[in-house]
Amino acid sequence: MALLTPQRERSTPATEEKNSLGYRTKIILRHPATLLGVLLLLVFGYLIVAPVISLLLGAVQVGFGDEAKAGAGAGSLTGYYLDRVFSSPVSDIIFYTPLLNTLWISLCSMVIALALGVPVAWLLVRTDLPARRWFSSALIVPYMLPAWTFALAWTTIFRNRSNAGQQGWMETLGWEPPNWLAYGPVPIIVIFSLHFTPFVILLVTNALKNLPGQLDEAARICGASSQQRWWRITLPLLRPALLSAATLMFAKAIGEFGVAYVLGLPAGFQVLSTTLHQSISTQQSGIAAVIAAVMVGLGGISLLVDLRFLREAKRFTTLNGKATLTKTQPLARWRTPALVMVGGLFTISVLIPLGTLVLSTIMRVPGDFSLQNFTADYWIGHDLPTVGFSQGVLVSAATWRAMWNTLWMVGLAALCTGLLGLLVGYVVVRSPLRQLGTALRVITFMPYLVPGLAFAVAYLSLFAVPRGPIPALYGTATILILIMIADEMPFASRAGVSAMMQLGLESEEAAQSLGAKFSYRLRTVVLPMVRSSLASATLLPFVSGVQGLSLVIILATPGTELMTTLSMTLIDFGYTHAANAVVVLICAIALLGTWATQKLFRSNLADSLG
C-alpha cells in the first residue's frame, strides 16, 4: 500500500494527523459520559477534594490566632504544627502515646476477631451445626450497629465509682469492678473484637462458599484427613480473604471514635481519634490537621496493603470460582460443644449488649432486678427528675425532632449518594476517556481514608463562611447532608461501578443502535435495569448514616440535632436512661433498614462492607 502511493502518503501526513485527532476529539466530546464525568468531577472536587486539601494544608499553614506562636502571618507556610506534634515536650502526650495505643489496640482486636471469626465461619459453612442458617444472619447483627452501642452497654454493666453518674449493675449487685475492667484498653479491645468478628465471619463465609468444593474432595481422594485438608488446602486458599479482612479492620479501628470516647476518656486513655477530637474542641486546628493527616496516612497504607492482597487473591481465583455445593462435615460428638461456642458468641456479642441496653431503659436503679424496680417512665413518662429532658423518650418532642431530622437528612443524602454512585459507575464503564473514570474512582474513594472527625473539621473550616456564590453553611442541614453524601461515596461508587459492569454495554448499545438518544436510553433502559442496585445502594448508606456519629458530632447544632448527637448530649448530661433509649431506637432503625435491604433486594451484605 505504502509502496503504491508514496506521493500521497508523504505529502499530507501532518493534515491527516490533525484531522484524525479532530475525529478522536469529536468522538470523546460527543460521548455523553464525557460531559457527565466532567460534571461529576466538579461536584466531587467541591465535596471531597477541596475539604481534604484544606485539611492537609491546615497542617502546614499558620491558622488564625496562631500568628504569635508560629511567628508568621496567618496562611503562610510553617513547620510549627509538625514540630509541636512530632518533636516537642507535649508530643508524647498528644501524639506518640495515642498512636501506640491505637496501633496495639487495633492489632489485638484484629487478632482476636480473626481467631473467633474464622472457626465460626467454618462451622457455619462446612458443618452440620444446628441452626446454622439462623446463626449466620444473627451473628452479623453487631456489625450492623454502631460500635459505641456496645461501649454504652459495657459501661452500663461495669461502671464503677471512679466516675460520676449512675452506678453500674455490678456495683448494685455488690461487686465493684476494678478500673482496668471498667475503662481503658481492655474493654475497648473486647468491644472492637466483638464488633469486628462479624466482619471476619462475613468475609470468610463468602470466601469459603466460593471455594469450589472439588478442591476439598480432591484432597480427600488423595487421602488427606479433615485436619490436613483444613491446614493444607482450605486455609491457604483463604489467606487473601483473611489478610484483606485484617487490613480493613485495621483501617476501621484507627478511625473509630465513639468507643474510645465512652470507654477511654474516663480513664485518661487516649487514642488518635480522641486526641484529634480533643485538639478540635480546644480550637487547635493546626495540631488537629497534623493528627488527621497521620490517620489518613495510616489508612492509606492499610489500603495499599489490601490492594496487594486483592491482586494476590485474583491470582488464586483464576480457577473457576463457581460456587458448588459442598457436603457438610458431620460434627458428631463435637456438635454440642460447637453449638455452645457459637451460641455463647451470640449471647456475648448480641444478646447481652442489646438486652442490657433495653433493660437499662426500663430499670429505675441499674442492676436491681426486683419487679417494682421496672418502669416504662423513661420511655413514656412525664415530669421526670432529669432537668432539660424531663419527658420519656417516646413522648419528648426533642426525640421526635431528632428522629425526623435523622430520617429526612440521612434519607436524602443516601438517595443522592446512590444516584451519584450509579452515575460514577456509568462514566467509569462507558467513558471513552479512561482517565476520567479513574479520576472519579480515586476521588470518590478518598473519604474512606479520612477519619470522620477530621473530615468534619475540614467541612467546618471550608463551608462555615460564605465562599463565592455559596452562603455560610454552618448550622444548616445542607452541610450535614453534603458531608454524609461525601462520606458514603466510597461504597456508593463501588456499588455503582459493579452495577454498571453487571448491566454490561450491550443493553444500552442495543437501544443506541435502534436510534435512541442518550437521555432516552438512560430513562428507558439503564435506570430501570439497575433499579434494584440503586435501591440497595441507597438503603445501605442510609443504615450506616443513621448510626454515624463522628462525622456529625461537631457539625450538628441544636437546630439540626440528629439521633446520634442527641444520645451523646444525653450521655454528657449523665442521663443514661434516655441516652440508652435513643441508642435502642437507632439500633432498631439500623436493623430494620438492613433487614429490609436483604429481604427486598436479596443483596449480599458482604458486598457492602468497607
Added chain:
Amino acid sequence: MEPMITLRGLGKTYSGNHTPSVDSVDLEVQLGEFLCLLGPSGCGKSTTLRMIAGLEHPSTGQIVVGGTVFDDVAGGQCVPAERRSLGLVFQNYALWPHLNVKENVGFAPRVQKLSKAERATLVDQALQTLAISELAERYPGELSGGQQQRVAIARTLAARPQVMLLDEPLSNLDARLRLEMRAEFQRLHRQTGNTMVFVTHDQFEAMTLATRIVVMDQGRIQQVGTPSEIYDSPANRFVAEFMGSPPMNIIELGHNQAADTWMKSRDSAATSLGIRPEDLEITTTPTPGKFSLPVTVSALLPTGGSWIIELTDGQQRYFATSQQRPALTEGQQVQAVAQKLHLFDASGQRRTNVEAVAA
C-alpha cells in the same frame, strides 16, 4: 450500482495495543447481499461489524453506508450510532428484561415517533415474520434461547434498518436450534431482501448461509469470495487450513520424500502442498500420473454416516474421509492418492496452476 456498504482502509488499534485489531480493510457490500465475516476468534470480525454499527470508532479509514459517510477519520467526520439506522442483533441478544416482547420489539418504532397505529402494524409484522406472535406478552426471562433469538431479530426488523448486522447470532444456541435458525435466516433474507452482514467463527454457518464470505485473520482480509470459491480455491494457506473439517492435509516440501519426488520439475516455487481429506482416495497400489503417499492406517473413526481415516507415514498424520464404511484395518499398508492438490509458495499464497499438476 453504488455499493450499500463501502469500507476503505478501515483500521482499529485499541489503546495499549501495538498491533491493530483491524488492519486496512477494504470491502464493498452490495445491496441485498448476505455477506459473512468469517474467522477465528480475535481476528477482528466483530470489531469490524461494531465499527459499521458505530459502537466502536475506527483509528483509520472510512465507512460509507447507503451513500452517507458514517466515519471518516481523516476528514474528522462521524455519525453517532443512534443516527445510522442500522440494525444490530447481538450475540447475547441484549433483550431488555424489564420490557415484554411487544415492548422490546416496539422500542424502535417508538423512538422513531411513529403513530400508535403504525407502531402496532410494525410490531405485528415483525412478530409474524418470526412466527412469535403468541409470545407478545411474555418477558425475556420466560423465553427459551431460540425464542429470545427470534425476538432480538424481530426487534431489529421493526426498526426497518437499511442494513441488518448480526454478531455471531447462532453461537448461543444448541445444535438442533442452530440448524433451524439457519433455515430461518435464509428465509428471512429471501423474504425481506435486506442487506445482511453477519459475523461467525463457524465455517459451516458461513458456507450454508452467505452469498459471499470474507475470511479474516489477524485483522486483515484473507480472501473474499463465494462459498465455493473460498473452499475450492483458497487464496492462501490460512484460508485453506481454516476451511474444512477435518482440516486440509499440508505437506511441507523438503521433508517428505514422496512429495519431493513428485514435485521435482513440476513447480519450483511451491514450498508446501495441501490435499483436502475428501480428495484423498485410499487404494492398495499407486495410481500412475497421480501423487500418492505410502501410508499406514492408524485409526478408523466413525462419525455417523461417514468415516474419518487417520493415516501416518511415520513423520506426520493425514486425514481422509469416506462416505462408505472403509474396507480397511488398522495397521494396513495402503496408498493415499490425491485427486486434487493445492500448492502454496513460501509466503503462503496459493499457486494458481495447481489443476495442471494434479491432473
